[in-house]
Amino acid sequence: MIQFNIPAMSCGHCVxxxxxxxxxxxxxxxxxVELGAKQVKVESQxxxxxxVAALTDAGYAPA
Known part of the structure; x- marks a missing residue:
């Protein structure tokens, strides 16, 4: 499981x-997604x- 902190995430659209x-x-x-904690957990190959590159391109760079 990969975890990211995404400070720019603040609403349902962001999720x-x-x-x-x-x-x-x-x-x-x-x-x-834990919106209140601004965290995303991803299980992926x-x-x-x-x-990180995809999140950054979408405007949600991980901290």
Missing amino acids: RAVTEAVQGVDPQAKVE APREQL
Whole structure:
């Protein structure tokens, strides 16, 4: 499981955008979002660097 802190995530739209960014890299990825904690947990076979790049491109760079 890979965990990211995403300070820019603040609403339901953000949750959808983050989930879609991760699943754009790995459609089979399991994504758990804790909006209040601004954390995302991802279970994926994709490399962490690839997920970071997708999140950053979507405007939600991990801290």
